[in-house]
Amino acid sequence: MEITALEGLGIGLTGIALTGSGSAVPDQVVDNEALAQVVETSDEWIASRTGIRQRRILPPTATLADLAAQAGDRALQAAGLAAIDLDLIVLATSTADDLFGTAAQVQAKLGASRAVAFDLTAACSGFVFALATAAQFVRTGVYQNVLIIGADALSRWVDWSDRRTCILFGDGAGAVVMQQNDTDQLLGFEMRSDGQLNSHLNLVHQGEPRSVVPDVTCGQGNYTPVTMNGQEVYRFAVTRVPEVVEKALFRAGLTAEAVDWLVLHQANQRILDAAATRLKIPGEKVLSNLGQYGNTSAASIPLVLDEAIRQGRVKSGDILAMAGFGAGLSWGGAIVRWGR
Ligand code: COA
Secondary structure, three states, X not given: OOHHHHHHHOOOOOEEEEEEEEEEOOOEEEEHHHHOOOOOOOHHHHHHHHOOOEEEEOOOOOOHHHHHHHHHHHHHHHHOOOHHHOOEEEEEOOOOOOOOOOHHHHHHHHOOOOOEEEEEOOHHHHHHHHHHHHHHHHHOOOOOEEEEEEEEEHHHOOOOOOHHHHOOEOEEEXXXXXXXXXXXXXXXXXXXXXXXXXXXEEOOEEEEEEEEEOOEEEEEEEEXXXXXXXXXXXXXXXXXXXXXHHHHHHHHOOOHHHOOEEEEOOOOHHHHHHHHHXXXXXXXXXXXXXXXXXXXXXXXXXXXXXXXXXXOOOOOOOEEEEEEEEOOOEEEEEEEEOEO
16 A cells, blocks of 8 residues: 555554564474374374374473564564564564563563563464554554564463363464554454354453452462363364455555465464365465474464575565464454565
8 A cells, every 4th residue: 555545544654564563483392193192083084184293392490481582583584673663562472471461571571771672462363463463563654663572372371181171272372573664564453252152262260259359359379271162263273364465455555466465373284274275275375384383373384484584485575375373362464565
């Protein structure tokens, strides 16, 4: 979109560009065969239903902030930007080290002392929501340089004895740098939520009544592990994802034919294939690294994107159709031209 068009709408003075990417994963690997030793499953079952072969697991000695900072540092290097020049860090995560927020720890680790930093929680839609949120600050001229990180360690919250969920998730982090630009490379986006469907996928706090003073109780306890209705989530994903990508394409004034790469949240290969088929986007344009990492929640889009950029597949000028979806339930799409 031309800047003049933005100005005409009265919504801003500048555009955005994504100028660098980075990612990081923990060293520990758990493959399907190893999982089959602890729950009743098999490599064949998992791979054929999901495309997942292995996942990475964050050890208890490491923090999510470590992983996020590593990904962020690599994205800054790729963009040729110094941490001190960052104005804002948005950390999309649902598995914070600290419920008060983890982004400030990432800021400190990077030495981005000028930047304000906050967490954004929207499960597997978190990265797309963070991208759209950050763009508003840059478009309005408030900030010039933003680091957007998606990082999650769902291994902390999965019931490792529940074969319906534990096979799906893995840990990781991915990041992109967003900078002020003459033209706006966020061509369109669309974000949606439906809390009526929350029970299909959640990670809820369960409080036991605890007396504070006579006649006043609070609820204290822990978070219960991830619970999921797999079939409902599957149905939701294969209908809502193509829909939201189409909506974002419409806002960009483009059709699916213009898309160079479909960069979907990596939840299940069958969901990727079904969405691509509905959008009539050929399989060779669909990025996937599910086999290696499983579902890394908010990290999955920047993780698979960074891999494709470093492999030289995604190039400057390519049109990316991204979509995240998951708990909330929430879903969102963004159409971006990579680079300046
Ligand atoms: N290994 C072996 N068998 C398993 C299993 C596992 N890991 N998990 C479930 N099963 C069994 C079930 O118990 C069931 O057995 P039954 O028929 O004897 O009752 C059978 O396999 C079929 O279960 P079902 O839940 O119908 O499987 P499915 O084809 O729907 O596949 C998912 C399950 C989870 C792979 C699929 O529903 C899915 O991918 N959903 C989307 C989940 C998702 O992406 N979540 C994250 C969104 S961000």
